Amino acid sequence: MLRKLLIGTALASGLAFAAHAEDVKEVQMLHWWTSGGEAAALNVLKGDLAKEGYAWKDVPVAGGGGDAAMTALKAMVAAGNYPTASQMLGYTVLDYAAAGVMGDLTETAKKEGWDKSVPAALQKFSVYEGKWVAAPVNVHSVNWLWINKAVMDKIGGTEPKTFDDFVALLDKAKAAGVIPLALGGQNWQEATMFDSVVLSTGGPEFYKKAFNDLDDASLKSDTMKKSFDNLAKLVTYVDPNFSGRDWNLATAMVIKGDALVQVMGDWAKGEFHAANKTPGTDFLCYRFPGTDGSVIYNSDMFGMFNVPDDRKAAQVALATATLSKSFQSAFNVVKGSVPARTDVPDTDFDACGKKGIADLKAANEGGTLFGSLAQGYGAPPAVANAYKDVVSKFVHGQIKTSDEAVTELVKAIDDAK
């Protein structure tokens, strides 16, 4: 703890020094998109801003989940040195907004028509007390199946439409000697898969009540028990060595044909692209069986801080560029996600991307666009992590029955609320 604080303070003072030396025609950005594809996607934005004469200054903190970046950001904000913007997820934006350190982009939002084009579910996180505080960059969706087409053809499988279909398909793969389900046994991956299982088992209404409204009755209902039973069923199809595996290694198993399918968010598509695979011919993307028509989302946002007046112009330029249709298209084609506004043409996207865009639009209009609890868009981090604990302990056997799992889930969520 003390060492972390010490490092944080040192970091903050270092950044403070850098901040004072900066020019006003500069955008200072804290993010953790440092890996190949993500960094390339971000270069598009850098290029757009350079055209308008704004220099880009990275404050990159490596690390996929952004924990390290959030720790650094906490120290920066505590020291009163805000970056122009920071990559942020879900409730973090609202936490910082409640702390009164976020800027106000409402004017820009009005001018650019964000109110109409950004899905209402996303605005829950980008608008705080009527003020726009963040610019959503993309929408990821987690209820996807990623299937190796060659393996699928070999075992003669077809698109599963219900959970039972899915189990039958997994059985076929097992019989053919392929690992049926590629899963990384880390708590967020297990919980991400469980999001889809709950939506499939209980339907959209149930998912919303249980995982967005945290309704006690739904959380301890028989439907939730059934969902845990279904999860247990799926876990019987993973290889014995799954525990602790990273998500991209699980994706690689599908790419190589060692495994049939992975249940993962659409960032997995980036891995397929990196391996030069095309949707439709090399791999297939289906919605998790029984969840077609609904979208469980998470989204990357650029949180905009309350910077001094001489830096506000740069911030507005950044926000405008972020939500411009051209950038939304170019960025999300590379990143594997779909645009955060529903009026972006889908011409440049591949088949999976086109389906993702259409699904998002339909879900937004039909009211079936729900935040992912595992990805921190269903409830605040304390609750989301308590949920991940319970799911992971259930998968790895510390919690032995679905009865016990439901009791623990209610207890853990109540405790964290």
Add this chain to the structure above:
Amino acid sequence: MSTVATSQIKLTPEHARPRASVRSRLQDALPKIVLAPSFAITIVFVYGFILWTIYLSFTNSKTFPSYVLTGSRAYQRLWGWTFDTDPPSSWYTSITNMGIFGFLYIAICLALGLFLAILLDQKIRGEGVLRPIYLYPMALSFIVTGVAWKWFLDPGLGLEQTLHQWGWTSFHFDWIKNKDFVIYTVVIAGVWQASGFIMAMFLAGLRGIDGEIMKAAQIDGATTFQLYRRIVIPLLRPIFLSAFIVLAHLAIKSYDLVVALTSGGPGGSAWLPSNFMYEYTFKRNEMAVGSASAVIMLMTIVAIIVPYLYSELREKPR
């Protein structure tokens, strides 16, 4: 020593001149001036932050520190979790793991370190080559140790896979994937890293033992076992103290080893209290609970180390 020297100088008449007195006063103050910055930094960044953490543990701090005292709810929650054994709460897992890891890590490192040191002390050839081989793991960071052992212990990549390829297909070693055994893999990696260093400490101790005592014992007819049991090991007592303190603090701060080796283990089964503290403070935005767990860690260390130090250091003047 220096104060004695300067006070003697002051007595001599030629140093009564003002210029020299300024100089000598400066000399007097110099150690204090030099030490002041590090002293101030230690006061603020160690003891100041300890107090700050204690204060935060009695607030309702979530994402950001809050300074409104709200009582001991964080401690009550931790206390409740301490008895949540089935299914085990994360806190229960963390403290039982700390017990298992702390005990085994310190005990095995001491035993293995002493054993290796005694073997190396037999005036064998090639000692100069062997010693650094054992010592070098200490030069690696916990992260490197963790990643290397993660690969080595992974049933699909490392030891098990290799032995299967060599034909021993019944070999089975999946502790790192097993919720009940994963903490022991942390012990293995930790012991591998630190036992060489402990060996070096014991070796230095052994070299410091007067050869005359050994000879006297041998003349009196002591067997080698008796020699070590009755004479050498008791003489190494101060080394045991130093080694214990080094190992105890390494054990407490093994956060990075757990993360690199197991990423928390299946269902969080490899957590140590330091992992718990980081998770709750920075990932779950429950700073008060995180601070409370840090305070409990500190109290535990104090409760173990202080009596031990007291008993060891008090006997010295005897």
